[in-house]
Amino acid sequence: MSQELAIATYGLTKRFERHIAVNEIDLQVRSGEVYGLIGPNGAGKTTLIRMLAAAEEPTKGEIYINGDRLLRDDSNPHLKQRLGYLPDDFPLYDDLTVWDYLDYFARLYRLKQPHRQRRIYEVLELVQLGNKRKSIISTLSRGMKQRLSLARTIIHEPILLLLDEPVSGLDPIARMQFRQIIKILQEAGMTILISSHVLSDLAELCTSVGIMELGFLVESTSLAELYSRLSRQQIMMTTLGELDSLQRELIKNPLIKEWEIIPGKNSLKVSFAGGKTEIAQLLRSLIQAEIPLTEFHCIQEDLETIFLKLGHQQAS
Amino acid sequence: MLNNLLDWNPQFFREIRGRVKKRNIIIASIASVLTQFLIVLCHLGELPDIDLGHPQYSRYCFGFEKAYSSSYLCKTDMLENWVINWQLFWLDIFVVLSVLSIFSLLIVGTYMLVADLTKEESKGTLNFIRLTPQTATNILIGKILGVPIMLYGMLLLALPLHFTAGLHANIPVSLVFGFYAVIIASCAFFYSAAILLSLLNFPIAGFKPWLSSGVIFFFLFVMTGIVWNGYSITNTAFDWLSLFYPGRVLPYLSDTTHISHNTIDYFYPNQLSSLLFYGQSWWVTPGVGMSLIFGNYIVWTYWLWQGIERRFHNPSNTILSKEQSYWFTGSFVATILGFSLQTTKTSYLIASFISLQCFLLVMFLGLIAALSPHRQTLHDWARYRHQLGKDGNKLWKELIIGEKSPSTVAIAINLMIAISYILPSLFFFPFKDGLSNALWGLLISANVILLYAIIAQFILSMKFQKRAVVASATILSLIIVPFFLLTFAQARGDSLIAGLFTFIPVVILEQVQLSTVMVAILGQWLTIALVGFQMTKQLRQAGASETKMLFSEPS
Numbered sequence: 001m002s003q004e005l006a007i008a009t010y011g012l013t014k015r016f017e018r019h020i021a022v023n024e025i026d027l028q029v030r031s032g033e034v035y036g037l038i039g040p041n042g043a044g045k046t047t048l049i050r051m052l053a054a055a056e057e058p059t060k061g062e063i064y065i066n067g068d069r070l071l072r073d074d075s076n077p078h079l080k081q082r083l084g085y086l087p088d089d090f091p092l093y094d095d096l097t098v099w100d101y102l103d104y105f106a107r108l109y110r111l112k113q114p115h116r117q118r119r120i121y122e123v124l125e126l127v128q129l130g131n132k133r134k135s136i137i138s139t140l141s142r143g144m145k146q147r148l149s150l151a152r153t154i155i156h157e158p159i160l161l162l163l164d165e166p167v168s169g170l171d172p173i174a175r176m177q178f179r180q181i182i183k184i185l186q187e188a189g190m191t192i193l194i195s196s197h198v199l200s201d202l203a204e205l206c207t208s209v210g211i212m213e214l215g216f217l218v219e220s221t222s223l224a225e226l227y228s229r230l231s232r233q234q235i236m237m238t239t240l241g242e243l244d245s246l247q248r249e250l251i252k253n254p255l256i257k258e259w260e261i262i263p264g265k266n267s268l269k270v271s272f273a274g275g276k277t278e279i280a281q282l283l284r285s286l287i288q289a290e291i292p293l294t295e296f297h298c299i300q301e302d303l304e305t306i307f308l309k310l311g312h313q314q315a316s
Numbered sequence: 317m318l319n320n321l322l323d324w325n326p327q328f329f330r331e332i333r334g335r336v337k338k339r340n341i342i343i344a345s346i347a348s349v350l351t352q353f354l355i356v357l358c359h360l361g362e363l364p365d366i367d368l369g370h371p372q373y374s375r376y377c378f379g380f381e382k383a384y385s386s387s388y389l390c391k392t393d394m395l396e397n398w399v400i401n402w403q404l405f406w407l408d409i410f411v412v413l414s415v416l417s418i419f420s421l422l423i424v425g426t427y428m429l430v431a432d433l434t435k436e437e438s439k440g441t442l443n444f445i446r447l448t449p450q451t452a453t454n455i456l457i458g459k460i461l462g463v464p465i466m467l468y469g470m471l472l473l474a475l476p477l478h479f480t481a482g483l484h485a486n487i488p489v490s491l492v493f494g495f496y497a498v499i500i501a502s503c504a505f506f507y508s509a510a511i512l513l514s515l516l517n518f519p520i521a522g523f524k525p526w527l528s529s530g531v532i533f534f535f536l537f538v539m540t541g542i543v544w545n546g547y548s549i550t551n552t553a554f555d556w557l558s559l560f561y562p563g564r565v566l567p568y569l570s571d572t573t574h575i576s577h578n579t580i581d582y583f584y585p586n587q588l589s590s591l592l593f594y595g596q597s598w599w600v601t602p603g604v605g606m607s608l609i610f611g612n613y614i615v616w617t618y619w620l621w622q623g624i625e626r627r628f629h630n631p632s633n634t635i636l637s638k639e640q641s642y643w644f645t646g647s648f649v650a651t652i653l654g655f656s657l658q659t660t661k662t663s664y665l666i667a668s669f670i671s672l673q674c675f676l677l678v679m680f681l682g683l684i685a686a687l688s689p690h691r692q693t694l695h696d697w698a699r700y701r702h703q704l705g706k707d708g709n710k711l712w713k714e715l716i717i718g719e720k721s722p723s724t725v726a727i728a729i730n731l732m733i734a735i736s737y738i739l740p741s742l743f744f745f746p747f748k749d750g751l752s753n754a755l756w757g758l759l760i761s762a763n764v765i766l767l768y769a770i771i772a773q774f775i776l777s778m779k780f781q782k783r784a785v786v787a788s789a790t791i792l793s794l795i796i797v798p799f800f801l802l803t804f805a806q807a808r809g810d811s812l813i814a815g816l817f818t819f820i821p822v823v824i825l826e827q828v829q830l831s832t833v834m835v836a837i838l839g840q841w842l843t844i845a846l847v848g849f850q851m852t853k854q855l856r857q858a859g860a861s862e863t864k865m866l867f868s869e870p871s
Contacts, residue, residue, distance in 0.1 A: 015696060015699070017695070018695075054447060057632060059699075059700060072630050073630065074451050074452060077450075080447060085447055091440040091441045091444075092441070093330075093334065093441060096330070107322075107329055109448055110449060
């Protein structure tokens with residue numbers, strides 16, 4: 001078994017009654033990756049993550065974390081030391097202060113003094129809750145509670161983080177703060193498996209993605225590979241003149257398949273099949289045709305469009 | 317030291333941080349001191365009044381004859397001071413504080429533990445603790461030490477008064493410490509039972525704390541009444557049950573004061589000295605007797621922890637593994653048989669045998685609940701058994717020791733263990749003509765228990781809501797209904813065959829013919845076979861692959 005694989009599952013299956021929530025999944029995530037798990041509701045993402053965190057027992061199949069078999073008993077304390085799991089709901093103890101809560105989990109994960117105190121300060125700084133360390137948890141906002149939960153998840157410096165819908169229900173600023181923290185953790189070398197409704201967040205964070213549907217892992221690849229395979233080259237053009245004259249010029253180019261008029265703006269989103277040289281030639285031809293262009297730049301289809309293109313009806 | 321303890325047990329640290337608040341400490345301290353003050357005041361009020369003259373009556377006066385109830389006519393010495401039986405005064409305070417401590421520790425402590433764990437389970441915070449590298453033992457010992465911490469604090473404040481009262485009552489210090497050890501062991505046992513209950517799936521989770529503390533209150537209330545009213549040894553398994561009452565050791569302590577039982581008036585001569593275990597009276601001396609009571613708690617606490625450790629890490633596990641259940645049955649039967657059949661009078665023997673069967677039924681009902689996997693586990697086992705089997709798919713091996721297989725075969729093996737242990741003892745005792753009835757009775761009750769087991773497992777494998785409730789209700793009605801039918805049949809002079817479907821058929825075996833017994837046994841076997849066949853069919857269907865299901869569907 002390759003030591004480079006942070007997660008490896010073989011034939012992982014979970015049934016509820018006769019419904020198969022997760023079906024014979026062979027997932028492989030390399031160390032240091034940020035792996036995004038996407039799929040419609042009920043696709044089995046949460047069940048898969050729960051099994052990877054040993055919070056749910058698989059009906060069948062095996063899970064290996066860094067090459068060690070994960071079992072749901074007390075036989076693998078060293079494995080639990082490597083795992084950090086943040087579920088989509090994040091129950092906390094309302095009667096404790098932020099510091100006591102983290103101190104409690106640091107002790108549960110066997111962190112000794114003075115390392116424990118130093119680590120609590122580190123994570124508090126990371127999640128920007130340093131000034132709230134003496135506050136009672138019940139007085140925190142939802143975003144703060146979410147960040148505190150993340151602090152709890154990473155207090156023991158796990159090498160694998162499992163985050164289930166970590167930004168759901170957060171406002172845009174809180175989401176941005178959360179994204180920044182994840183990036184820092186990624187830079188620190190953690191392997192992160194993250195499921196999210198917000199595909200733009202995943203596109204920004206992930207190095208690989210897996211698409212789940214009806215319990216199957218229908219796609220598991222690097223993000224770069226996914227873009228190169230499924231994303232079309234598009235050029236955004238804006239003109240000061242008539243859109244019709246621009247369109248007349250575009251018809252002449254055989255590499256242009258179709259375009260889309262952007263409503264409210266004098267712009268077109270053009271699907272282009274050529275490479276960089278052909279793009280340069282197109283630009284030259286439009287300038288020679290005296291089209292008053294104010295904008296001409298290449299864009300890629302986003303993850304949501306690719307996801308829909310794969311035949312899925314909803315992003316989450 | 318406290319720091320070391322907090323470092324050793326993070327859960328204890330969490331409970332201290334969450335509960336030890338200034339306000340709580342003040343309330344607990346005031347409550348404890350006030351209670352002690354009231355108890356002492358009530359006892360002082362019993363003393364003769366200095367200002368009043370003769371005659372006065374008091375429980376604490378020395379006298380030869382009781383004037384009324386438990387009071388004596390008070391006398392004075394030559395200096396006109398009242399002569400007071402201070403030893404009895406302090407003994408009373410010691411006993412009141414002891415009983416109060418037992419009740420508050422076991423009832424309130426159990427309630428707090430069950431409520432806390434149930435809340436953690438329903439909120440989902442317990443899952444996070446499960447995912448840490450801590451062991452179940454470490455976490456739950458932290459809970460036991462930490463959750464009732466304010467209650468412990470209250471009782472620790474009362475400890476000086478309790479200890480002083482014991483010394484003034486002339487109770488040897490070693491026995492006072494022995495009593496504390498028994499109290500601690502009883503807490504370990506009852507708290508472990510409470511934790512195990514908290515980890516079980518229950519239809520109304522909010523009811524769990526009330527149920528557990530209610531059952532313990534009932535037990536303590538009944539046992540206190542029995543011990544206070546001069547419990548006499550029954551030479552049945554009920555004697556074993558009484559050993560779970562920590563107040564059972566109080567008569568040992570009062571005996572050492574050498575105050576007459578007539579003067580104490582609530583403790584009768586300690587009946588424990590006549591308690592027999594396999595014909596030996598082990599409970600004569602306080603040291604050995606208290607050690608055995610302590611040991612009894614330890615043994616059963618050990619078994620409770622076997623279940624706790626399995627359920628804590630994986631709530632879908634059965635409470636005991638099949639292998640553990642064989643050892644559990646062995647130790648249970650060996651214990652209760654030791655307390656039963658300790659007489660040579662045939663009529664008492666039959667009564668003792670019936671009580672033995674009652675205890676066996678309760679144990680097996682518990683074992684059925686502890687060993688029977690639920691529908692999902694059974695279906696997964698049926699579906700993936702061939703792929704998951706570590707033992708080369710040997711069905712018999714899986715049914716005997718497998719984790720997820722149906723429980724019926726394991727229950728049958730447990731029944732065989734129980735019968736093979738009890739059977740030889742029936743020949744040693746003078747049952748006289750009752751021997752064949754006892755033997756038939758043992759066989760029929762084993763059949764009936766196996767029937768309960770297979771029906772319970774069958775219901776648990778079916779598809780509807782609240783299977784556990786329906787299974788419990790069905791088994792309960794299977795236990796009760798034959799008794800009703802028997803009562804009606806006896807009143808109307810009909811056939812008493814219904815009695816052969818109770819778990820204590822020995823009560824009517826004398827009144828039925830052998831042919832009726834054989835018909836009943838055949839009927840029981842046939843029912844077991846039919847339910848077994850139906851369950852196998854259902855499991856085969858559940859175990860069919862999706863493709864097989866697809867092809868077998870009518871087009």
